[in-house]
Amino acid sequence: MTTGRRVGAGVTRGTPFRFTVDGEPVDAYPGETIATALLAADRRVARRTTHRGAPRGVFCAIGVCHDCRMIVDGEANVRTCLVPARAGMVVETQSGFGHAADPALAGDRT
Amino acid sequence: MTSAALASHEVVVVGAGPAGIRAAVEARAAGAEVLVFDEAPRPGGQIYRQLPPDLRAEARDPLGATRTKSRPLFEDLERAGATVRSGAEVWGVLPDRTLLVHRGGGPAVLRAEALVLATGAYDRPAAIPGWTLPGVVTAGGVTALVKAQRVLPGRRALLAGTGPLLLAAATALVHGGARVVGIAEAAPRRALLGLLRRPGIVGQALEVVTTLARTPIWTRHGLVRIEGTDGVERAVIARLDGDWRPLPGTERALDVDTVVLGYGLVPSPELADLAGCALAYDAGRGGWIPLADPARFMATSAPGVFVAGDGAGVAGADVAEAQGRLAGLGAARHVGRIGAAEAERRASPVRDTLRRFAAFQRALESILAPRPGLYQLATDDTVVCRCEEVVASEIRSAIEDGARHVTEVRGVTRAGMGLCQGRMCVPTVSGLLGRWAGLAPEVAGRLPPRLPARPVPVPILADPVLDAVTAPALEPVRR
Numbered sequence: 398m399t400t401g402r403r404v405g406a407g408v409t410r411g412t413p414f415r416f417t418v419d420g421e422p423v424d425a426y427p428g429e430t431i432a433t434a435l436l437a438a439d440r441r442v443a444r445r446t447t448h449r450g451a452p453r454g455v456f457c458a459i460g461v462c463h464d465c466r467m468i469v470d471g472e473a474n475v476r477t478c479l480v481p482a483r484a485g486m487v488v489e490t491q492s493g494f495g496h497a498a499d500p501a502l503a504g505d506r507t
Numbered sequence: 508m509t510s511a512a513l514a515s516h517e518v519v520v521v522g523a524g525p526a527g528i529r530a531a532v533e534a535r536a537a538g539a540e541v542l543v544f545d546e547a548p549r550p551g552g553q554i555y556r557q558l559p560p561d562l563r564a565e566a567r568d569p570l571g572a573t574r575t576k577s578r579p580l581f582e583d584l585e586r587a588g589a590t591v592r593s594g595a596e597v598w599g600v601l602p603d604r605t606l607l608v609h610r611g612g613g614p615a616v617l618r619a620e621a622l623v624l625a626t627g628a629y630d631r632p633a634a635i636p637g638w639t640l641p642g643v644v645t646a647g648g649v650t651a652l653v654k655a656q657r658v659l660p661g662r663r664a665l666l667a668g669t670g671p672l673l674l675a676a677a678t679a680l681v682h683g684g685a686r687v688v689g690i691a692e693a694a695p696r697r698a699l700l701g702l703l704r705r706p707g708i709v710g711q712a713l714e715v716v717t718t719l720a721r722t723p724i725w726t727r728h729g730l731v732r733i734e735g736t737d738g739v740e741r742a743v744i745a746r747l748d749g750d751w752r753p754l755p756g757t758e759r760a761l762d763v764d765t766v767v768l769g770y771g772l773v774p775s776p777e778l779a780d781l782a783g784c785a786l787a788y789d790a791g792r793g794g795w796i797p798l799a800d801p802a803r804f805m806a807t808s809a810p811g812v813f814v815a816g817d818g819a820g821v822a823g824a825d826v827a828e829a830q831g832r833l834a835g836l837g838a839a840r841h842v843g844r845i846g847a848a849e850a851e852r853r854a855s856p857v858r859d860t861l862r863r864f865a866a867f868q869r870a871l872e873s874i875l876a877p878r879p880g881l882y883q884l885a886t887d888d889t890v891v892c893r894c895e896e897v898v899a900s901e902i903r904s905a906i907e908d909g910a911r912h913v914t915e916v917r918g919v920t921r922a923g924m925g926l927c928q929g930r931m932c933v934p935t936v937s938g939l940l941g942r943w944a945g946l947a948p949e950v951a952g953r954l955p956p957r958l959p960a961r962p963v964p965v966p967i968l969a970d971p972v973l974d975a976v977t978a979p980a981l982e983p984v985r986r
Contacts, residue, residue: 402662404658429562429658441641454738457630458651459648
């Protein structure tokens, strides 16, 4: 099922570029945030939560809720609704706090 | 940049939405030196958020309707000659008006002779079963995505909540080409009509009515739950009673991929709280707000600290502009750029404007005050604290064990300890203290203000430039 998509009317976009999400290419236009490019590419899950492994995506879209956090170029907990996409960026779905698996954090509350 | 030395600035404005911009312009017009900090890449705040420079608006832009209102703001700000620092997070204010700022790599510490806090508001969290699923987006978020990023979060949307921002989000979605299956509005129809008392609303109302002509608006309706596996697939709505409780037997399921939550706004008073301003709870204006009076130029109880806009009580962009003007005048007077008589003279027409909005404000307050039914929707396993994944049954256990304040619930459950710093759960925890312990929000309380008011990287906190000013302030956190 397709969900997100770009709105065509009213704006002129620049030249699209590519970055990768979990190894797959995603297109973005200049001025778009990472979250925008992902929504337009039908990717709604930004991360899986620490304790329950539940999917989360863009919720507040203004940088308050921190739910759209992903790993960007190796840096965890980047709010993708705020950060512009850049060509060649490497974005990964985040699990928990984005560190290597920590048994002390995993599955302690289900 | 490494670190800036502690410098003093005449008037500092935090936030460049309609309130902050008007405060800056007014203070500049009175002759004050003005420095504006704003966290967004460009001024405008949430309501007048601008397109990024790389997305150029065309002459005929169906999503550019608010530009007729925002353009004069930006032009005035440009002409005023205030120093605007975008992309700057003010993560702390000390009671002597020392500001802690994070902007692109290094910390900055500075002192304001007069400080205007125009920190805005964010969408009220609504802990409804399924509200953490991808595809559930806030009304403010939808507006930001569609208008300022030109992307739709989904194709088939249900909107639920109350108030004018819900209609604004629906309008944006329809203009953007989404299918809006309906709007579940908790308020009764006659309450909505009260919003028409806003001066200058006619053109805008006409636009909304025309755009939403084929969109069902179900008044006295609300969400019961949202369903799906890795994203929204279905939403269930029901008819509500006057306290927003779903009426049994009225449930209806809708196939949607997107649910928009717009249960009003919550002011962001964190910086005012840190600055030492006295706060009070005001349900109609969104929650805890700094006490301030237009008759006293929106001065707070903290000397030299002024507030304006939705962060000082949710009342919309027009009221925000007027309050911003008053706060700017108050700040200019505080630093001695204009005398009391001249400040009063300039404030007089602004106060007249505010009086014209009084009837609209009362209508808005009656619609936006959350009713107890909002806090009856969470079932045992509904997430209340999105960051720490604390569910409603854990909150209930804490309350059954004697917790009687949001800080006590936090201590037992971790609700409010996550990255959002309680913004997404504390209003709900407060409501649940009402549901399970019968406490009024004033009694359930708020989290005490803490540095940093925004998450900042550890190297920023560790920068020696901060030691002298923040060591005493950080002490309670270290303990």
